[in-house]
Every structure is written in C-alpha cells, then in structure tokens.
Amino acid sequence: MIHNPLKAIRNWLESRKLFYTLNYHGTRLKLPYPPRTGVCEVCGKHGKTNRHHFWYAFTRKQVMEDPDLAMLYTGEMCGFWPCHEMGNSIRKLIELDPEIKIVSKNSIIKTIFAMQQKAIAQCKKDGNYPKKAEKDAKTTKKR
Numbered sequence: 001m002i003h004n005p006l007k008a009i010r011n012w013l014e015s016r017k018l019f020y021t022l023n024y025h026g027t028r029l030k031l032p033y034p035p036r037t038g039v040c041e042v043c044g045k046h047g048k049t050n051r052h053h054f055w056y057a058f059t060r061k062q063v064m065e066d067p068d069l070a071m072l073y074t075g076e077m078c079g080f081w082p083c084h085e086m087g088n089s090i091r092k093l094i095e096l097d098p099e100i101k102i103v104s105k106n107s108i109i110k111t112i113f114a115m116q117q118k119a120i121a122q123c124k125k126d127g128n129y130p131k132k133a134e135k136d137a138k139t140t141k142k143r
Ligand SMILES: [Zn+2]
Pocket: 040, 041, 042, 043, 044, 045, 077, 078, 082, 083, 084
C-alpha cells in the first residue's frame, strides 16, 4: 500500500469528527453532518452501514460543488452483505432494464426493490431523471 499523507490527515480529521465522508461513485465527499445513523433501513440491524445510492442522478462535478446533492436518492444499508450488495445488484438490473419487475418472497429483495422504485419516482418528480452522471460514470457503460 502506498502511503498517502493527505489520506492520513483526512482520516485523522474524520476520526475526530470534524467532518464526515460520503462516497459518490468513487468520489469522496466531505459533509459537516453525519450521513449515517448506524441502522440499516432494510433489515433494521445496527452496526456498520453505508449510504446506498439508488440512483446516481448527478455528475461528480455537481456533487463536489454541492455535497448535499449526494444525499438524494439514497438509503442507509448494512455495509456489505446482504443489504448493500443486494441494493447494488438491484440498481444494476434497473440500469439495464428500467421496466423490470422483481417478484420475490425474500423480505430484503422486496424492501430494496420498493425503496428503489420510490427513489426513481422521486428522481423523476424532481426532474433529475434520467441520470446526468451517465457521461462520467466509471462502472456503467451503455451497451
Ligand atoms: Zn441490512
């Protein structure tokens, strides 16, 4: 691992809660308030959580200018398995097929799909759909 002094300073400041970080499509943003409460909105577990982006509606430039935008169309989820990873998978399915309907008896899948649809409906209502981030998206490519 390469030693990055800036990263070390940032981690030190963050450990003292002088600011909080939020990842947006690989861009680390600083927020003056905590973006996470430590409770998963999908399964209700307490612990290490992440902000899951149901939709990347904004460009990196937009969220760097206004980090509050990066809180829109998000939900708080368990750090990795199952909630956040399932959330990412469901978003990828919807990116490939916006009309897809996911029917499942699994409560995690049902909850995330419902949250995903609600977030996209809000995004459309706000006039932020389709995503503006398409051009600078690292991982999603139009096929
Ligand atoms: Zn969870």
